[in-house]
Amino acid sequence: MNFDLSEEQGLLQExxxxxxxxxxxxxRLRALFESAEGHDPALWRGLAELGIAGLCVPEEHGGAGxxxxxxxxxxxxxxxxxxxxxxxxxxxxxxxxxxAGSDAQKRAWLPRLASGEAIGTLALxxxxxxxxxxxxxxxxxxGALRGAKTAVPWARIANLIxxxxxxxxxxxxxxxxxxxxxxxxxxxxxxxxxxxxxxEDAACEPLPGGAEAAPRVRDAALVLLAADAYAAAxxxxxxxxxxxxxxxxxxxxxxxxxxxxxxxxxxxxxxxPARALYWYAxxxxxxxxxxxxxxxxxxxxxxxxxxxxxARDAVEAHGGxxxxxxxxxxxxxxxxxxxxxxxxxxxxxxxxAAQLAGW
Amino acid sequence: xxxxxxxxxESFRKEVRxxxxxxxxxxxxxxxxxxxxxxxxxxxxxxLLRAIPKRYGGxxxxxxxxxSIVLREEFxxxxxxxxxxxxxxxxxxxxxxxxxxEWQKEFFVPKSVTGEYVWCQGYSEPGSxxxxxxLKTRAELAGDEWVINGQKIWTTQAQHAHYMFCxxxxxxxxxxxxxxxxxxxxxxxxxxxxxxxxxxxxxxxFNEVFFSNAKxxxxxxxxxxxxxxxxxxxxxxxxxxxxxxxxxxxxxxAGLVQLAKTALRNGRPAIQDPEIRQRLVNLEGTVRxxxxxxxxxxxxxxxxENPGPIATMNKLISTNxxxxxxxxALDLVAEDGLLDPIADERxxxxxxxSGRGWIGQYMYSLGIATAGGTANIQRNVxxxxxxxxxxxxFADRSSGK
Numbered sequence: 001m002n003f004d005l006s007e008e009q010g011l012l013q014e015x016x017x018x019x020x021x022x023x024x025x026x027x028r029l030r031a032l033f034e035s036a037e038g039h040d041p042a043l044w045r046g047l048a049e050l051g052i053a054g055l056c057v058p059e060e061h062g063g064a065g066x067x068x069x070x071x072x073x074x075x076x077x078x079x080x081x082x083x084x085x086x087x088x089x090x091x092x093x094x095x096x097x098x099x100a101g102s103d104a105q106k107r108a109w110l111p112r113l114a115s116g117e118a119i120g121t122l123a124l125x126x127x128x129x130x131x132x133x134x135x136x137x138x139x140x141x142x143g144a145l146r147g148a149k150t151a152v153p154w155a156r157i158a159n160l161i162x163x164x165x166x167x168x169x170x171x172x173x174x175x176x177x178x179x180x181x182x183x184x185x186x187x188x189x190x191x192x193x194x195x196x197x198x199x200e201d202a203a204c205e206p207l208p209g210g211a212e213a214a215p216r217v218r219d220a221a222l223v224l225l226a227a228d229a230y231a232a233a234x235x236x237x238x239x240x241x242x243x244x245x246x247x248x249x250x251x252x253x254x255x256x257x258x259x260x261x262x263x264x265x266x267x268x269x270x271x272x273p274a275r276a277l278y279w280y281a282x283x284x285x286x287x288x289x290x291x292x293x294x295x296x297x298x299x300x301x302x303x304x305x306x307x308x309x310x311a312r313d314a315v316e317a318h319g320g321x322x323x324x325x326x327x328x329x330x331x332x333x334x335x336x337x338x339x340x341x342x343x344x345x346x347x348x349x350x351x352x353a354a355q356l357a358g359w
Numbered sequence: 360x361x362x363x364x365x366x367x368x369e370s371f372r373k374e375v376r377x378x379x380x381x382x383x384x385x386x387x388x389x390x391x392x393x394x395x396x397x398x399x400x401x402x403x404x405x406x407l408l409r410a411i412p413k414r415y416g417g418x419x420x421x422x423x424x425x426x427s428i429v430l431r432e433e434f435x436x437x438x439x440x441x442x443x444x445x446x447x448x449x450x451x452x453x454x455x456x457x458x459x460x461e462w463q464k465e466f467f468v469p470k471s472v473t474g475e476y477v478w479c480q481g482y483s484e485p486g487s488x489x490x491x492x493x494l495k496t497r498a499e500l501a502g503d504e505w506v507i508n509g510q511k512i513w514t515t516q517a518q519h520a521h522y523m524f525c526x527x528x529x530x531x532x533x534x535x536x537x538x539x540x541x542x543x544x545x546x547x548x549x550x551x552x553x554x555x556x557x558x559x560x561x562x563x564x565f566n567e568v569f570f571s572n573a574k575x576x577x578x579x580x581x582x583x584x585x586x587x588x589x590x591x592x593x594x595x596x597x598x599x600x601x602x603x604x605x606x607x608x609x610x611x612x613a614g615l616v617q618l619a620k621t622a623l624r625n626g627r628p629a630i631q632d633p634e635i636r637q638r639l640v641n642l643e644g645t646v647r648x649x650x651x652x653x654x655x656x657x658x659x660x661x662x663x664e665n666p667g668p669i670a671t672m673n674k675l676i677s678t679n680x681x682x683x684x685x686x687x688a689l690d691l692v693a694e695d696g697l698l699d700p701i702a703d704e705r706x707x708x709x710x711x712x713s714g715r716g717w718i719g720q721y722m723y724s725l726g727i728a729t730a731g732g733t734a735n736i737q738r739n740v741x742x743x744x745x746x747x748x749x750x751x752x753f754a755d756r757s758s759g760k
Binding site: 003253256265272275280 | 361365368425428616631633637639640641644645647648649650651652657659661662668669672675676679735738739741742743745746747748749750751
């Protein structure tokens with residue numbers, strides 16, 4: 001009985017924390033956040049050199065062959081630094097290929113994805129609030145796709161897109177192919193940019209195990225969003241607590257005042273225990289398959305809902321400065337918005353959890 | 360991460376099961392005598408009173424939280440009685456074992472752990488609640504005895520107790536915290552009057568206790584004169600050190616889900632109502648977070664590592680969960696909210712279809728929110744010890760810091 005991280009997992013998080021500190025300090029983060037392209041190939045290469053691009057790719061295909069818990073821990077460490085880049089969509093594309101690809105597809109793509117040389121992403125959403133595999137409408141006919149996807153993370157820099165298709169399947173599309181149209185949607189989270197994806201008879205390669213794997217990939221995505229929401233909320237609480245220890249009014253630091261102290265405590269009490277919920281959901285994905293779908297839904301709904309409220313509270317506790325563009329709180333505030341809305345708002349997943357319990 | 364117990368604990372589990380199959384329930388039926396005998400056998404096997412040394416009636420087992428969990432699970436499945444639980448065993452005994460004189464341990468511990476000696480706690484006073492250290496009940500030494508005058512309040516079990524562990528001001532000239540001593544006082548004496556206090560649910564669990572020249576022996580003091588505050592902190596530590604508290608939340612949630620399946624809303628089981636489903640799942644997220652963070656804290660405690668600020672948060676989290684359960688239950692019992700509650704903690708929230716029991720839970724959850732430090736005091740503790748925020752300006756001033 002050991003509900004704690006292994007030494008290696010602790011080391012993974014510490015390595016990423018140091019990487020982010022050195023390679024993406026607040027000034028660099030701000031510059032990327034403000035820039036038109038938003039992506040830094042050098043930063044991505046650095047992560048890839050640490051093996052992060054292939055964390056969940058099987059070892060035989062050049063990856064580290066680790067589990068979702070490890071991936072989620074990496075998501076937390078990177079999310080804590082709001083590190084801009086394609087980690088989220090890329091990891092899920094790797095997972096989809098590893099779970100559902102044919103041997104030839106895996107051999108063709110996984111080594112390049114694992115090394116970070118190729119960037120992958122995942123197209124799940126469709127216009128009209130459609131996210132879940134059973135709702136997808138993109139048609140597959142004669143080896144080509146017709147339809148539209150929304151909120152595809154970093155499609156603009158991707159070499160490979162895994163697209164959710166009608167009937168709950170998955171198919172590979174190369175962004176350069178004819179009939180593929182990628183447009184910047186103007187996403188709120190400038191560290192994870194999103195694009196719309198138009199598919200007009202775009203050549204595709206269906207993944208043979210797609211229909212079986214799609215719900216698993218969705219569940220993995222839910223857990224990664226929960227882990228990121230935890231990271232954002234922790235950053236917001238820690239930053240706001242620090243602010244309360246330094247900002248002075250009435251001749252004392254504002255952290256002396258019980259009204260503010262209790263607000264900060266309310267934020268911390270909401271998020272602190274929930275780390276264990278995302279850990280458990282990830283562990284269930286890896287080892288307790290009967291519990292996994294429901295726990296993923298619960299973790300996503302619980303953590304992203306709370307992180308969003310904490311983000312609002314953090315702005316409020318900072319006073320006027322919190323509402324400015326200049327204040328970094330907005331960066332994590334917007335990551336919380338991404339985590340909450342992506343793959344469906346919390347109430348969608350609470351209802352799913354109720355159904356999965358047989359209620 | 361590994362949630363299995365491993366072969367050592369599974370074989371221990373088998374052994375416990377074998378014992379229970381043989382001894383519980385007793386052939387002669389469940390009564391005081393058979394319960395007493397069963398507990399004695401379980402102590403001999405090392406299953407109960409594990410933290411109590413053998414010479415005081417315990418089984419003196421090395422601390423092993425996983426064995427404790429296995430025991431709780433197996434005893435619970437078989438509905439077998441575990442250690443007698445009372446304020447004496449939970450708070451006084453650990454304090455005595457840590458700070459008491461040898462004769463005090465020999466005299467009080469063996470009969471307190473079996474429930475022969477019932478204890479009550481004399482801390483709060485009408486004018487000293489959250490600011491407990493301002494307490495005024497006086498104890499003065501006259502020859503071989505302490506003479507006690509003053510009043511305590513919220514004293515649970517005072518009407519049944521044989522003894523009270525009590526904070527009294529013995530050094531009126533000393534600064535606030537340094538003027539207090541921790542005395543043990545016999546309850547059945549002419550100088551003590553116990554008046555029941557009815558709570559809002561109609562239950563009579565707590566009391567006011569009045570001291571008019573009440574007496575206790577000179578050496579019935581734990582720690583030295585003026586050390587009472589420190590000694591009482593040992594006790595509070597034991598009260599808050601309740602890693603298993605999340606189990607209670609999970610059991611309550613299961614009861615609430617059961618209620619939602621039986622209660623009707625618009626002619627259908629309430630659990631089919633979209634709003635109720637949302638609220639139940641939302642609550643479940645909190646309960647599971649509490650449970651799993653309990654597993655994490657347990658792991659840290661087994662490894663002798665610091666779990667971090669979460670350790671200060673458990674009581675407030677349990678309180679928040681109790682409050683949310685109460686709010687949902689009130690909507691589920693709907694018009695039964697017009698009825699008087701059942702003010703018996705044993706029945707609250709347990710009898711399906713019993714709206715009155717849930718009304719009881721609705722009210723009692725407020726008592727739990729206050730007992731052992733109000734939620735706002737808990738928030739101060741979390742803010743100051745958990746998050747490292749500065750102490751309140753006024754609290755600093757009154758403690759002379």
